Amino acid sequence: MFDVIKGDLAQLEEHLLQAVTAPEPDITEIGSHLITSGGKRIRPALCLLAAHGGPKFELARVMPLAAALELIHTASLVHDDVIDAADTRRGAATVNARWNNQVAILSGDFVFARAFAMVAEQGYGKSVLKGLADLVGNLSIGEIIQDRNVYKASRDVADYYARIKKKTADFLETCCALGAEVGGMTQEEVARLADYGHAIGMAFQITDDLLDILETEEQTGKPAGNDIRQGILTLPVIRAMEVSPDAEELASIVTNPEMTPEMAERALAIVRATDGVDVARDKADEYLATAKASLPAALPSDIREAFELVADFIGERNF
């Protein structure tokens, strides 16, 4: 998917590793564990692609920004894993599992700090720095609000869209917009790539959420219906609460903090018996079409194709 920036992504790994290196061996060990445990690098890839599309593209100039975006994502996942008491991520032990919660909270802070140190050195200008700081602020706000609203089934689909915007779409939007800006695109082109990023972000999260309904434990290593069990409502569930003959039963399960595994299974069955998953899939496809239509006309063809492939990839995603 990312052939056009394959070399850049190899370089990125070196930058990421260097960013989490410190004179103290314990710190470098934790940092490298985090970086080498993988990740799809979709955020820095979008930033690099966007920068490539601009008239002032310079790899050395955009690389620290791309790395900072991935570091912010990494730090945020480290804190999420403490919150969810998760043992593994991407098949590797989480920091909280391999070390402990203390180390995980502090190393998340450390990785956030290294992201800001990295961009501070570049002097990108106010809007880039403000964009990154707002990104971290809004990510945190989004998660606090989600945490405050679990088991309070809002049937309002607007609440759902607002939530996944803060959780995912704002992030991918920032990656595209800041990359485009550092690449020297016009204001209008930056805005169009921001729209693209927003739309694929919405599609990505909707797809992620519907996979949670569809997948079996064999496929993912975690039981299906994880969101339901955590009291988090996703699009298929909201749809089912509108159309299912068992809507009331579903609502009573998903608002119950004492939900048993059997109740969660029953809720899943109710959702699966409706067109909830299809409605969500259609909505994701709609966002992907919007994404493609948002791409600026002036993009070089190889970069345009890469952006289109990203959208297709999200549409076909079943992992």
Add this chain to the structure above:
Amino acid sequence: MFDVIKGDLAQLEEHLLQAVTAPEPDITEIGSHLITSGGKRIRPALCLLAAHGGPKFELARVMPLAAALELIHTASLVHDDVIDAADTRRGAATVNARWNNQVAILSGDFVFARAFAMVAEQGYGKSVLKGLADLVGNLSIGEIIQDRNVYKASRDVADYYARIKKKTADFLETCCALGAEVGGMTQEEVARLADYGHAIGMAFQITDDLLDILETEEQTGKPAGNDIRQGILTLPVIRAMEVSPDAEELASIVTNPEMTPEMAERALAIVRATDGVDVARDKADEYLATAKASLPAALPSDIREAFELVADFIGERNF
């Protein structure tokens, strides 16, 4: 102590409150709880004093920096309280106690982000931003290293100084140096105020640590010997391990993660029977003398006096 910046500090409170305000009422509630729960504001005060001492002092210019320094301190305390499972701080409920650990981890991230957003808007230049990012990074490293080394009694006093430098002295040094820089002082004056900040930071932490040995539960609301019980060695304990006839017994207690309250009491008694506290107090006084001697000659007399009062205040501290 801070008469010369009394008006500034009143304004600071408004800036702090505004920084943690968000469209979401839940977020503003958590943010204001954090800001209105108090704190001595020593970090922004040092930054403001240093800026006042420079030829290019402009209150509106330095205020966001002063606020950002206090926000970083606040965020770091929110995460510390999760790590220590603390219920109260400065007499108010901690975020983890009043809400929960999830909210506390995320609101710490939010407050860090708002600190960086605040300085991003000002365009202070690379060195200020880099200084703040490195500050957060080094604070986190310092705490991770401390966490990895509890109950591993190093008798090496150099380890102790390195630890309190990262924990406290680097922070106060950064407050003085960045304030001086934004106030337009010369490189040499910035360096001298940085030395002042480092020295009062070392003195402050040594005093804090010796109060943990001296104070009774009635005075502080928490049992004395808190550090010992957490497996953290401070200067009086290290001294006692050098000179006490019961040094071996002390060493065996402070390296025991299963330490009982009775064992901690016995360790305290061994330390109190030596000159450990006096040695630590002398060391703090030495740092305070260095601090005063470091003040740049060109400081206006009211600012110089304020800096000297801060040093005296730390020396007389028994709270």
